[in-house]
Amino acid sequence: MGLLSKKDSKLILDPLADNNPITIQVLGICSALAITAQLKASIVMAVSVLFVLGLGNVVISLMRNIIPSKIRIIVQLVVVAALVIVVDQVLKAYAYSLSKELSVFIGLIITNCIIMGRFEAFALGNGPWRSFLDGIGNALGYGVILIIVGFFRELLGSGTLLGFPVLGDPIEKTGLYSIGYENNGFMLLSPMALIVVGIIIWVQRSRNSALIEEN
Amino acid sequence: MAINTDKNSYTILFSILMVIVVGALLAFVAQGLKPTISENQRIEIQQNILYAMGVNDNVDGSREFIAAEKAGQVFSEYIKKQLVIQGDQVTENDNAYLIDLKKEKNLAKDPSYTRRLPLFVGEKDGQTYYVAPVRGKGLWDAIWGYVALDKDMVVQGVFFDHKGETPGLGANIKERFFMDDFSGEKLFNDGGNFEGITVAKGNADPKNDNKDDNEVDAIAGATITGDGVTAMLKGDLRLYVPYFKNLNNN
Numbered sequence: 246m247g248l249l250s251k252k253d254s255k256l257i258l259d260p261l262a263d264n265n266p267i268t269i270q271v272l273g274i275c276s277a278l279a280i281t282a283q284l285k286a287s288i289v290m291a292v293s294v295l296f297v298l299g300l301g302n303v304v305i306s307l308m309r310n311i312i313p314s315k316i317r318i319i320v321q322l323v324v325v326a327a328l329v330i331v332v333d334q335v336l337k338a339y340a341y342s343l344s345k346e347l348s349v350f351i352g353l354i355i356t357n358c359i360i361m362g363r364f365e366a367f368a369l370g371n372g373p374w375r376s377f378l379d380g381i382g383n384a385l386g387y388g389v390i391l392i393i394v395g396f397f398r399e400l401l402g403s404g405t406l407l408g409f410p411v412l413g414d415p416i417e418k419t420g421l422y423s424i425g426y427e428n429n430g431f432m433l434l435s436p437m438a439l440i441v442v443g444i445i446i447w448v449q450r451s452r453n454s455a456l457i458e459e460n
Numbered sequence: 461m462a463i464n465t466d467k468n469s470y471t472i473l474f475s476i477l478m479v480i481v482v483g484a485l486l487a488f489v490a491q492g493l494k495p496t497i498s499e500n501q502r503i504e505i506q507q508n509i510l511y512a513m514g515v516n517d518n519v520d521g522s523r524e525f526i527a528a529e530k531a532g533q534v535f536s537e538y539i540k541k542q543l544v545i546q547g548d549q550v551t552e553n554d555n556a557y558l559i560d561l562k563k564e565k566n567l568a569k570d571p572s573y574t575r576r577l578p579l580f581v582g583e584k585d586g587q588t589y590y591v592a593p594v595r596g597k598g599l600w601d602a603i604w605g606y607v608a609l610d611k612d613m614v615v616q617g618v619f620f621d622h623k624g625e626t627p628g629l630g631a632n633i634k635e636r637f638f639m640d641d642f643s644g645e646k647l648f649n650d651g652g653n654f655e656g657i658t659v660a661k662g663n664a665d666p667k668n669d670n671k672d673d674n675e676v677d678a679i680a681g682a683t684i685t686g687d688g689v690t691a692m693l694k695g696d697l698r699l700y701v702p703y704f705k706n707l708n709n710n
Contacts, residue, residue, distance in 0.1 A: 280627060282626070282627050282628030282629070283627050283628050286627050310465075311465065311474070312465065312474070313465045313466070313470055313471040313474050313475075314465060314466060315466070315471050316471055316474070316475060319475070320474075320478065323478060323482055327482045327485065327486060330486055330489075331485075331486070331489055334489050334490060334493050334497070335489075335493065337493070337497045337500065338493040338496040338497050338500070339496070341497075341500040341504070341528075345504075398628075399628075402628065403628065416666060416667060430680050430681060433628045433629060433681060434681070
């Protein structure tokens with residue numbers, strides 16, 4: 246990260262691990278549970294959030310001195326909603342098949358608490374460049390967890406990765422299935438996503454004891 | 461900062477300006493992109509209809525439409541006639557594929573209105589296909605599709621799509637492993653009455669070798685979407701029965 250000062254690169258790297266929005270701040274859990282049944286959907290959601298959070302943080306940061314504090318949450322919502330609608334329309338016009346794949350996910354970005362959380366906690370008090378880095382960093386931290394969860398849920402739940410059957414054919418009983426392996430359909434349901442996220446949190450905290458809160 | 465952002469007058473002014481600016485921006489974007497978007501949707505309908513009658517770029521297990529650039533040309537090549545059935549009247553209409561099923565269904569709530577039923581007659585390798593559009597409700601939102609039939613109303617191919625079914629569960633109705641099961645299924649039962657096709661749980665025939673049972677295997681975890689597909693096929697295809705009876709009598 247020769248391009249960035251130490252302070253700036255911390256903005257990007259911190260949310261990837263020790264200040265991860267999902268596992269440490271426990272933000273954005275809702276979408277992490279809802280859409281990670283397939284790896285592809287997770288990746289797409291991660292990229293969409295990267296775009297909206299990076300840009301949204303800059304917009305909010307530029308307006309931070311003129312936003313009336315009484316209605317700042319509403320202003321933030323309007324910014325996210327407007328960005329999401331623009332993204333949705335542009336995709337529909339120029340990447341139609343991709344937008345068909347995403348369908349509901351684009352709209353779901355609005356509900357992502359990480360976005361509102363970063364607007365409120367960071368962009369309202371920092372300049373546009375630092376806000377941009379903070380947005381990118383948090384979106385990446387969110388995306389990493391999403392992709393990890395999506396990987397395990399699709400692999401164990403459907404026996405596929407990105408739609409490719411990697412474990413053999415469950416109906417023809419080839420590959421792993423020939424020795425009696427079965428897909429765990431429960432992995433496709435949201436409760437298992439919560440358990441996978443829980444396991445990630447557990448692994449992360451047992452590796453870094455500084456993250457464990459004192460009682 | 462020089463501006464006092466806590467004043468009520470400022471807050472009101474700000475919100476008014478924000479609404480105007482954001483509203484104008486969104487209206488501008490939507491208007492500018494509208495022609496491209498509706499063109500995309502038009503091509504998609506052509507691709508869907510062609511997919512149902514087996515004109516697609518599928519390789520092995522993949523689900524690929526005919527390329528968007530040549531969809532229009534291929535469509536006019538394969539689809540010989542587009543019909544609109546309204547009661548006893550059958551008319552040809554080259555834009556029948558643009559009929560909005562959702563609007564027709566709403567209009568049909570008025571008993572004095574006879575619903576227009578589009579039917580696309582296609583020909584491939586010397587065989588005639590009758591492709592009928594269907595539309596219904598899934599778990600979260602609309603589901604729809606196109607069903608290619610032969611003259612005895614035996615399914616030759618289907619295409620399903622959905623607006624917002626659960627990924628990995630209900631959303632799988634548009635995957636090959638589900639859609640392919642429909643090919644060869646009959647809409648009539650042994651007694652010759654219209655039966656439709658039931659998306660059945662606990663179907664003892666997962667590979668779907670039995671084509672006479674009016675059943676296909678359901679997707680685990682997608683009960684309501686599956687029931688939606690059943691209802692959609694039963695409800696919408698039933699309306700075409702008189703046309704096919706007539707066709708076979710002549």
